[in-house]
Amino acid sequence: MSKFDEIRPFYDHEVNEALRGIARDPMMTALMGFTFPDVDKQVWREQFKNIHSISDFQHQFIAHTIRQILAKSSEGLTTSGFEKLDPNTPYLFVSNHRDIVLDTSLLNLVLLEKGFIMTSSAIGDNLVQKTFLHVLAKLNRNFLVQRGLSIREQLKSSQTMSEYIEQLLHVEKRSVWIAQREGRTKDGNDATQQGVLKMLAMAAGDLSLTDYFKTLKIVPISISYEYDPTDSLKMPQLLARHRDEEYIKGKDEDFMTMLSGVLGQKKRIHIHAGTVLDAELDDIAHLENKNKQLQAIAQMIDDSILQNYKLWPTKFIAYDLLHDTDTYASEYTEQEKQLFVRRLEMRIDPSDAVSKEFFLAMYANPLINKMKYGQNPGSNVSQ
Incomplete structure (x- = not known):
């Protein structure tokens, strides 16, 4: 058993069985009905039998789903900055985070259409509690960020995730998407949490922090929605924080937020890919301790995301x-x-x-x- 088995997506040889296992789930019927509204369900169920890799599933089905979402709930997606990147290089995309599903799905559609390496993407395990969503996440090359752990378990989980991201980038040559913070930005203030960077640094081994971060090829991603379809859903949590009250999520709140994000009106969307963090990391190598270096790296990512954020x-x-x-x-x-x-x-x-x-x-x-x-x-x- 691999130490990554608890968090990794499916291997390609597991895809066919997993997909056939959820083919008759009512949620899959709804998803494919949305994606292919004029196609009888027996047609896509039959096609599932010939899917034997995540790439097959993403190219033949999920890419169409994301295009349908754009067609029905937006006025189009535009991009900038990708022309400065190499399609054959694996990158660590560190992104501002506004929508549970779409931030990474839209980026992957862009990467697919531009001929880039698509990402393996981090997702909180709290968001995939339903069996169908868990399987679908693993079929889309998501790996799980474990939530609600004790301090000791958190440390072990962070170490495992750091090593897994390192393996994806350097061994499997697979790009990775990760949000700049835990959870979505609710108030519009996008800021990188140092805890995310500390986790990434845990796999540095003998390399200095700045040398290791150079090997990750970090690309800050700015994603901007003209309308946030979940804007009103974020209000109770903001108001609870304002009143200094504990906010407790409802039973299906995350699932309803996912649906609202996918189906709600977004108008125009823009994704900007920043430049790879490289020479800037040399400039902070002299800082006396790792915390100051991590603080500086967080600021670099913030500077890129905020300055390149499309203002609608x-x-x-x-x-x-x-x-x-x-x-x-x-x-x-x-x-x-x-x-x-x-x-x-x-x-x-x-x-x-x-x-x-x-x-x-x-x-x-x-x-x-x-x-x-x-x-x-x-x-x-x-x-």
């Missing part, structure tokens, strides 16, 4: 509404503003001043964060 009109509208100004009125139309205000009124109680402020800040914060770099945020709109 909704960000400018939210800023102006939040501050009762028309500073950025030239960045949106009156119709766009009215649509956003209508969305606000439909999704939260606008008479609740605190909820309204949190909702607007969720959209405005990427703009506010970008201002800190001294850029003219408006210049980014047509990136």
Whole structure:
């Protein structure tokens, strides 16, 4: 038994049996009905019998699912920065995290269509408690981040995950996607948690921290949705934090959030691939301890993600509404503003001043964060 068996996705020789095992699950019937609305279920069930690798499944089925999601719930996906990367090189994509399923699924669709190595992606095991979702995650080359462990178990789990990521990148030559933080950003403030970087560093062996991080070929990823389909679902947790209360998730809350993220309206989406962290790591090698180096690396990733984040009109509208100004009125139309205000009124109680402020800040914060770099945020709109 491999030490990675608890967290790894399926090996290709396991795919056919696993797929046939969930072929008649009502959730698979719904998923394939959405993907191929005009195809009888017996057709795709028959086709499943010829699927013998994760690559087969992703190319022949899941890629179509993601394209359907884009067609039905967005106004298109655009990209930038990928032309600076080598299609044959495995990268560690460290991404801001807004949507449970789509952040990594959309990146993989981009990589597939551009001829790049697709990723093995980290997903919290709390999100795949249902058997069907667990199997589907493993069929999509997801590996599990174990949650809810004791401190001692956490340390062991982090070591295993660090070694697994190292093996994926350097032995299997497979790109990896990981979020910059545990859990999705709820308030629009994207920030890299040092704990994620500490975990990655655990497999460094005899290499210095900066030399090891150079071998990972870290590419910061900025993903930006014009509308966040889960915006109102994030409010209870934000309000609980505001009131200094413990927030306890409902039984099927993660699953409902996944569905809302996939099916809810996103309008336009943009993914930017930053440049590989390399020479910048040499510049911090002199720092006296690892914590300072990790802090500096987290800042590098944040700088790339925030500066390259695509600012849609909704960000400018939210800023102006939040501050009762028309500073950025030239960045949106009156119709766009009215649509956003209508969305606000439909999704939260606008008479609740605190909820309204949190909702607007969720959209405005990427703009506010970008201002800190001294850029003219408006210049980014047509990136």
